[in-house]
Amino acid sequence: MDTLPVVIVRPGEADRLLAGHPWVYAASIMRLTKPAEPGDVVQVKDHRQRFLGIGFYNPKSKINVRLLTQEREDINLAFFERRIRAALALRTKHMPKATSFRVVNAESDFLSGLIVDKYEDVLVLQTSSLGMDMRKAEIIAALQRIFKPRAIVERNELASRKFEGLADANGVIAGEIEGDIDVKLNGLSFKTNPLGGHKTGLYLDQQANYQRVAEMSKGAQVLDCFSFLGGFAIHAAKEGAAHVHALDQSADAIKAATENAAANGVANKCVFEEANVFDWLKAQSTVGPNEKLLPKYDVIILDPPSFTRSRSAVGDALRGYKEIHLRALKLLKPGGTLATFCCSHHVDSTLFMDVILTAAFDAHKVLRRVETFSQSPDHPVIPSIPETEYLKGFAFEVAR
Ligand code: SAH
Helix, strand or coil: CCCCCEEEECCCCHHHHHCCCCEEEHHHEEEECCCCCCCCEEEEECCCCCEEEEEEECCCCCEEEEEEECCCCCCCHHHHHHHHHHHHHHHHHHCCCCCCEEEEEHHHHCCCCEEEEEECCEEEEEECCHHHHHCHHHHHHHHHHHHCCCEEEEEECCHHHHHCCCCCEEEEEEECCCCCEEEEECCEEEEECCCCCCCCCCCCCCHHHHHHHHHCCCCCEEEEECCCCCHHHHHHHHCCCCEEEEEECCHHHHHHHHHHHHHCCCHHHEEEEECCHHHHHHHHHCCCCCCCCCCCEEEEEECCCCCCCCHHHHHHHHHHHHHHHHHHHHHEEEEEEEEEEECCCCCCHHHHHHHHHHHHHHCCCCEEEEEEEECCCCCCCCCCCHHHCCCEEEEEEECC
16 A cells, blocks of 8 residues: 555645545646556645545546545455445435436545446446546456346446547446346336447436426326436326326437337327427417417426536526526416426526526516425435536426
């Protein structure tokens, strides 16, 4: 342990690391005590030589060190097994009935650079840092011991890998798998193919919210905007919605959602329409000079993709968010519920709330907030690592 190269950070940098944030940027580093190779394990100390932790070194990345632990411990198979078991215990505590969930969510589980999703008996692995990627064999061995999975699949085509000097990699790395997996979310069936194709990317982060929004939808006429594989729509239909109209611009998503609805026995209550939500909402909420708009929906769900990947595009994103909220509010019946989500890192919950209130003002509606949503507990939020929080949402009733 004491033979490891030591990265000394500048004065003032230690507190953030002590508070739990795992990234040491190049600019925070004062010096190294001896050369380290990309991917090596290093110690991190402050300028007074106080030990701060151990992590992976990669000078090719803007993040030079990703801390893994504040203890003096070896980073080996036993370490990964302990950490993954601890992450699993959290899921079991907070989502006792779930059979598909994110087992390891990188920084949220103090394993920066590692994501593991469990789709029933198949595990999907992503390694986005060089140090983690180099230790895939130990990670796979730990996963085998804990889960005894039917297969482990690698889905490593992330843009972030390029910053670490890693090439794309995709395929089965342990066991065997053929065709789709029938993934259960809250006991409902969703088909996905972990190896790719059009059915990839079944999101797990809304699992808790599917159920909560569904419970608000009993007997309701529901509109699900940006429906993807039908997560919200099918949960609502199953929980007793009178009818669900779902919109997505992707033909593949519409096809998959239609099949998912049938597999869950709610095809008769759901319509999945291929449409651009902006155009559709505009057409539905625009009336002629002597016409009156008759709101049709008791519940409207807005779960769009992130409208901005960069801080500079936040203005455009906010205009987009405002537009869909304004239109949706016009289509909501008095007393109806708007369940709305924002997964953009650059739009925080205060800013998101501001946009919604501006839209409500323009629509001449007063809203009552009845629920606040976050990502499901398998994507834990660590407030001292702000990057771990990205999904926020609210349910509002139209108060008047
Ligand atoms: N609610 C979904 C996640 C939505 S992801 C769930 O719980 O799984 C975003 C979806 O929005 C994608 O399926 C994408 O095809 C769709 N989309 C993006 N822009 C769109 C637009 N302008 N109109 C309609 N759908 C859009």
